[in-house]
Amino acid sequence: MNKRVLELKDVEVWDGNMSNSNAFRQADVDVVAAYPITPSTATIENYATFHANGYVDGEVIMVESEHAAMSACIGAGAAGGRVGTATSSQGLALMIETLYQASGMRIPVVLCLVNRALASPLNVNGDHSDLYLTRDSGWISIDAFNSQEAYDMTLMAFKISEHKDIRLPVISNQDGFITSHTAQNVRPLKDEVASKFVGEYVQVNALLNFDKPVTHGVQTEQDWHFEHKAKQHAALMGSKKIIQDVFAEFKELSGREYKVVEQYKMDDAEVAIVCLGSTFETAMLAVDQIRKEEGIKVGIVAPRLFRPFPLEEAAAALQNVKAVACMDRSAPGGTVGALYNEISGALINTPARPLVTNLIYGLGGRDMTIVALKDIFRTLDKDAKAGKISGNIQTLVGVRGPALSYYNVEGK
Amino acid sequence: MSTQKVIKNLKSFSTAAERFEGSHLLCPGCAHSIIVREVLNATNDNLVVSASTGCLEVCTAIYPHTSWDCSWIHIGFENSSTAMAGVETMNKALRNKGRISADTPQPKFVTFGGDGSTYDIGFQWISGCFERGHDFMYVCLDNEVYANTGGQRSSSTPIGSSTTTSPAGSHSYGEKRQKKDIVSIMAAHGSPYVAQVAPNKWKDMVKKIQRGFDTEGPVFINAMSACTTEWKFAPNQTIEVSDLAVDSLVFPLYEIIEGRELNITYRPKNIVPVRDYLGAQPRFKHLFTPQYDYIIDEWQTRIDERWAFLQKREEIRI
Numbered sequence: 135m136n137k138r139v140l141e142l143k144d145v146e147v148w149d150g151n152m153s154n155s156n157a158f159r160q161a162d163v164d165v166v167a168a169y170p171i172t173p174s175t176a177t178i179e180n181y182a183t184f185h186a187n188g189y190v191d192g193e194v195i196m197v198e199s200e201h202a203a204m205s206a207c208i209g210a211g212a213a214g215g216r217v218g219t220a221t222s223s224q225g226l227a228l229m230i231e232t233l234y235q236a237s238g239m240r241i242p243v244v245l246c247l248v249n250r251a252l253a254s255p256l257n258v259n260g261d262h263s264d265l266y267l268t269r270d271s272g273w274i275s276i277d278a279f280n281s282q283e284a285y286d287m288t289l290m291a292f293k294i295s296e297h298k299d300i301r302l303p304v305i306s307n308q309d310g311f312i313t314s315h316t317a318q319n320v321r322p323l324k325d326e327v328a329s330k331f332v333g334e335y336v337q338v339n340a341l342l343n344f345d346k347p348v349t350h351g352v353q354t355e356q357d358w359h360f361e362h363k364a365k366q367h368a369a370l371m372g373s374k375k376i377i378q379d380v381f382a383e384f385k386e387l388s389g390r391e392y393k394v395v396e397q398y399k400m401d402d403a404e405v406a407i408v409c410l411g412s413t414f415e416t417a418m419l420a421v422d423q424i425r426k427e428e429g430i431k432v433g434i435v436a437p438r439l440f441r442p443f444p445l446e447e448a449a450a451a452l453q454n455v456k457a458v459a460c461m462d463r464s465a466p467g468g469t470v471g472a473l474y475n476e477i478s479g480a481l482i483n484t485p486a487r488p489l490v491t492n493l494i495y496g497l498g499g500r501d502m503t504i505v506a507l508k509d510i511f512r513t514l515d516k517d518a519k520a521g522k523i524s525g526n527i528q529t530l531v532g533v534r535g536p537a538l539s540y541y542n543v544e545g546k
Numbered sequence: 547m548s549t550q551k552v553i554k555n556l557k558s559f560s561t562a563a564e565r566f567e568g569s570h571l572l573c574p575g576c577a578h579s580i581i582v583r584e585v586l587n588a589t590n591d592n593l594v595v596s597a598s599t600g601c602l603e604v605c606t607a608i609y610p611h612t613s614w615d616c617s618w619i620h621i622g623f624e625n626s627s628t629a630m631a632g633v634e635t636m637n638k639a640l641r642n643k644g645r646i647s648a649d650t651p652q653p654k655f656v657t658f659g660g661d662g663s664t665y666d667i668g669f670q671w672i673s674g675c676f677e678r679g680h681d682f683m684y685v686c687l688d689n690e691v692y693a694n695t696g697g698q699r700s701s702s703t704p705i706g707s708s709t710t711t712s713p714a715g716s717h718s719y720g721e722k723r724q725k726k727d728i729v730s731i732m733a734a735h736g737s738p739y740v741a742q743v744a745p746n747k748w749k750d751m752v753k754k755i756q757r758g759f760d761t762e763g764p765v766f767i768n769a770m771s772a773c774t775t776e777w778k779f780a781p782n783q784t785i786e787v788s789d790l791a792v793d794s795l796v797f798p799l800y801e802i803i804e805g806r807e808l809n810i811t812y813r814p815k816n817i818v819p820v821r822d823y824l825g826a827q828p829r830f831k832h833l834f835t836p837q838y839d840y841i842i843d844e845w846q847t848r849i850d851e852r853w854a855f856l857q858k859r860e861e862i863r864i
Binding site: 164165167191192193195197198199201202205206207208209210211212213214215217231232235239341342343344347348349350351352353354355358362 | 592594596603604607608609610612614615616617618619620621622624625628629630631632633635636637638639640642643645646653670671673674677678
């Protein structure tokens with residue numbers, strides 16, 4: 135079957151979902167198995183439309199649940215070809231069992247996770263609850279902050295996932311609605327360039343290779359389980375270098391440079407926030423304004439790579455600041471937020487010991503505005519000058535009702 | 547369609563080249579291994595096999611060993627059907643794209659799941675696969691209990707059976723619900739071929755398995771798997787108990803084609819009482835008391851009615 139060619143302009147106007155769909159199309163995915171869920175539905179709808187009109191020649195199966203979607207992806211991946219899917223929120227929660235199975239079985243899969251809050255209460259908007267739910271699943275997790283990056287990350291995800299020294303599934307994150315439904319200028323690679331960049335799928339232990347029958351998904355107990363998980367962790371930890379190589383190769387083709395930890399105005403920053411997702415983009419505007427208006431030297435650190443967590447790079451980025459606010463867009467469930475944990479852990483064995491606070495914000499799609507960010511910067515500046523945290527370590531920002539903050543530095 | 551394997555007699559059948567090796571950890575007397583061999587030995591074609599978490603899986607794929615000399619995959623308890631849907635779809639995709647050449651023989655796709663993964667936890671996945679029409683054969687190893695985890699009830703557990711989660715006691719005769727009619731449910735999916743088999747009736751079984759392999763689309767086979775451990779009969783009694791099951795018509799052997807045409811494929815020469823079948827299995831021993839004997843009588847009545855229904859359905863061809 136001859137595929138039809140989709141004529142692309144140098145600059146397309148795509149939202150984050152369309153970016154995913156086109157990355158799938160250009161990567162020449164063999165099997166997409168999916169179940170629709172807001173706000174990632176359009177990733178699959180667009181792809182199904184490409185399929186219906188002959189722009190892709192792989193198979194699309196619309197299964198009966200997200201658990202089945204990932205189950206089919208694992209089966210199809212083990213069979214010996216390129217697979218991808220998309221989900222959000224409750225869908226991710228439903229497929230969580232299979233995420234661990236995919237990574238443990240070392241099956242390359244690309245999952246576009248359009249980040250959305252987890253019920254209850256039911257909420258369709260963006261926060262990072264689902265992203266955080268994947269923390270220990272053994273997947274590589276990369277974060278896109280806008281539509282362009284969603285295209286870039288999803289395309290690179292295939293190359294990373296299938297690398298012979300990685301062979302692990304990859305999540306390409308983007309913020310629900312803020313990124314997934316905001317149409318922006320996106321500069322895609324040409325089809326042939328993208329296809330060449332991702333490369334042909336190389337089968338490893340394929341079920342459809344009948345010359346060499348293999349057993350996938352064995353049982354191990356205390357005699358071998360630890361060795362399997364250790365090897366899996368080693369592959370995950372080793373992936374960072376390869377991911378950096380893929381970023382470098384992509385830069386040659388696109389001119390767009392990515393780092394495992396992104397920074398904005400950190401060269402002379404005295405205080406900083408650490409955040410994920412589209413908040414990075416909002417914060418850039420806030421940083422520019424407050425530097426100009428009030429002279430506060432604030433910068434931003436954002437892990438592009440959430441797993442494996444770039445501990446050294448995050449620590450290095452924060453060596454010259456006096457105060458850091460880790461911004462977690464997920465209900466912390468009785469402790470500090472994930473970024474606070476990661477960043478505190480990154481810093482504790484380094485010479486720099488900035489004040490580190492934890493802000494819980496933006497749950498269920500509550501906006502994080504420039505005004506609110508500037509308030510955060512002012513508090514950071516005040517704390518840095520005073521040399522101590524003025525309130526508690528953790529504060530919920532932007533929530534109505536009585537002020538909520540926890541964990542007193544002095545143990546009060 | 548590939549050429550059907552010719553199976554002349556039991557000896558040649560049972561000594562065929564094995565893709566399911568003899569070394570495994572299933573209980574002595576377990577019918578699972580008999581069923582699996584009868585399925586795999588029914589074809590010479592390339593095979594991809596998937597299995598649900600359960601007795602078969604935990605006894606045949608313990609690293610660094612495997613009992614499978616064919617492509618084999620296990621993911622979880624509930625998703626062996628969908629794992630195979632993924633494999634089958636990838637086969638289609640790679641053929642469409644010319645990455646598997648058209649002259650490469652088509653493999654067969656077979657999924658094994660216990661009644662726990664079939665009737666209960668994996669039912670949604672199976673239903674989805676059948677609705678979508680994947681070209682594979684699903685074989686339920688129906689031993690009417692969660693045997694792998696030590697004998698808890700499933701929705702295949704028949705009324706009166708004592709299990710660890712529906713135990714018989716001074717105030718209970720054991721399981722209260724009747725076995726779910728999975729064969730009718732799968733036939734109602736419009737599956738091109740659905741059949742109930744028993745490994746002791748091997749000729750009937752292999753005929754159905756071969757028909758299943760030759761059928762395009764999702765095929766469902768419910769295979770009675772007498773469980774020495776949980777039905778509590780002696781390991782050398784597996785075939786005898788299985789004979790009682792089919793001869794008492796507790797497990798009638800029949801097939802349903804295209805969801806409509808029902809054929810009874812085995813008519814016992816001498817129908818034995820349900821009481822005899824139950825009496826051979828200590829899981830029912832508490833029923834043989836004045837207090838609960840009525841359960842056996844009611845069961846016999848249901849079996850008689852069911853047999854009449856199957857015969858009527860066969861006769862009227864709808």
